[in-house]
Amino acid sequence: MSPVNASTTLVDSHCHLDFPDFDGRIAEIRSAMQENGVTHALCISVNLADFPKVLRLAEDYDNFYASVGIHPEQGPESAGVNTTVEELVSLARHPKVVAIGETGLDYHWHKDAPEWQRERFRLHIRAARASGKPLVVHTRDAAADTLRIMEEEGAGEVGGVMHCFTESVEVAQAAIRQNFYISFSGIVTFKNAAIVHEAARGVPLDRLLVETDSPYLAPVPYRGKINQPAYVRHVAEKVAELKGVSVDVVNSATSDNFRALFKL
Ligand code: NI
Numbered sequence: 451m452s453p454v455n456a457s458t459t460l461v462d463s464h465c466h467l468d469f470p471d472f473d474g475r476i477a478e479i480r481s482a483m484q485e486n487g488v489t490h491a492l493c494i495s496v497n498l499a500d501f502p503k504v505l506r507l508a509e510d511y512d513n514f515y516a517s518v519g520i521h522p523e524q525g526p527e528s529a530g531v532n533t534t535v536e537e538l539v540s541l542a543r544h545p546k547v548v549a550i551g552e553t554g555l556d557y558h559w560h561k562d563a564p565e566w567q568r569e570r571f572r573l574h575i576r577a578a579r580a581s582g583k584p585l586v587v588h589t590r591d592a593a594a595d596t597l598r599i600m601e602e603e604g605a606g607e608v609g610g611v612m613h614c615f616t617e618s619v620e621v622a623q624a625a626i627r628q629n630f631y632i633s634f635s636g637i638v639t640f641k642n643a644a645i646v647h648e649a650a651r652g653v654p655l656d657r658l659l660v661e662t663d664s665p666y667l668a669p670v671p672y673r674g675k676i677n678q679p680a681y682v683r684h685v686a687e688k689v690a691e692l693k694g695v696s697v698d699v700v701n702s703a704t705s706d707n708f709r710a711l712f713k714l
Contacts (some may be wrong), residue, residue: 464661499530538577551586585610586642
């Protein structure tokens with residue numbers, strides 16, 4: 451792993467360590483985190499069939515946390531996608547479950563913008579409000595509907611994070627006005643991601659998070675490889691460069707924001 455000049459620690463706010471890519475690799479993943487000063491990781495649920503595996507990671511390791519929810523790419527025919535507000539609230543009662551999601555809208559993979567996505571998103575927001583836990587929101591090619599539904603359902607009451615942010619600085623500001631944080635992934639290290647670079651410059655430090663979205667979206671210099679939480683260092687380094695601040699400033703701001711948002 452290439453060295454990054456920083457003395458401070460940081461946090462991966464979004465990863466999928468339950469995915470098969472990591473089977474039998476957790477010890478190795480954890481020692482790479484430690485070597486790179488990555489102190490905590492939030493393991494994100496994408497459906498209820500796989501949620502027990504996500505929760506087990508959070509139960510087995512002090513510095514892993516879990517979310518509970520159903521990803522908007524998971525169609526009605528997928529396993530573990532039918533739920534209720536009551537079920538999500540009950541699963542979110544576990545002390546290591548710190549968020550509801552990932553939920554949201556994705557019209558990139560579902561170009562017909564199906565009603566079931568919006569209904570399921572509303573259900574997650576209601577569960578977040580009922581449980582008092584923040585939301586992890588995925589939005590792709592659906593920013594206007596995402597912000598509208600957040601507003602209509604009062605998502606700002608619990609707040610949350612717009613994860614793997616790829617929208618404009620205006621969309622970021624609209625989400626911040628609704629009490630949300632903005633999380634950047636390895637995409638911010640890609641040369642052609644001008645809109646994401648501008649968004650990273652525009653998001654204030656006190657609303658900023660960083661993530662890997664492992665196993666996807668490995669940052670430069672690992673682009674195309676299997677991602678892992680240790681690589682969040684490279685995301686923070688790029689965000690610092692774009693904002694013209696030291697990486698230590700980004701590391702400590704994003705660590706503080708992580709603790710504040712997820713009430714740790
Ligand atoms: Ni994700």
